[in-house]
Amino acid sequence: MSTEGYDSSKSSFDDAAENAKENFKDAANSTQNSANEFKQNFNQTINQDNKKVLAGILGIFFGGIGVHKFILGYNTEGFILLGITLISIPLMCLIIGVFTIYIPVFIGLIEGIIYLTKSDEEFYHTYQLNKKA
Template sequence: MTEPNLSEASSKKMAAGLCGILLGALGIHKFILGYQQEGIIMLAVSLLGGTFTCGAASGVIGIIGLVEGIIYLTKSDQEFFDTYMLNQKPWF
């Protein structure tokens, strides 16, 4: 596995931020950052939890994705790199 770098962080920040805002309930932004377990959790809660909660769980997960996308895009490249790529902070 290669060491992440700052230029890679910039492109991942943009992709993860936009996916978080537009497709947050599906957890795609988590997969972009390499957080497979968290992405699967978000996807499962959206698809399965939405069935059992009449869509409320999907709405909550969508809001979490939206907030995370905004957080990603408002961080500097260095701060994003340090927080999400080096320190591997999976939530917020």
């Protein structure tokens, strides 16, 4: 009877050891996957932050010609701001351009401030992922 108890406890110990090995392998794989996901998300966050700051600063200083829109990939809106500025220059002879030339400058200033005050995640989801105009 003693050998049966020994064999039974040895087999249950072997089963428990095998289960522990499998659980350890699963945990190691899960940890490796989590580390890889974190690394990818971290690299994306760094790129998002740089684009946010760049677009914000360019919006404040060069918003009148729409450079901040081109940086974010909004080419149509960038050409509209650039077009308003270029049309306003010759219209300055007729006094109308004196008023219209400031419109894209104010738009760029306001958008630049908005870009810089948003959080990184909010900026990414709003302007880069969802492409809000």
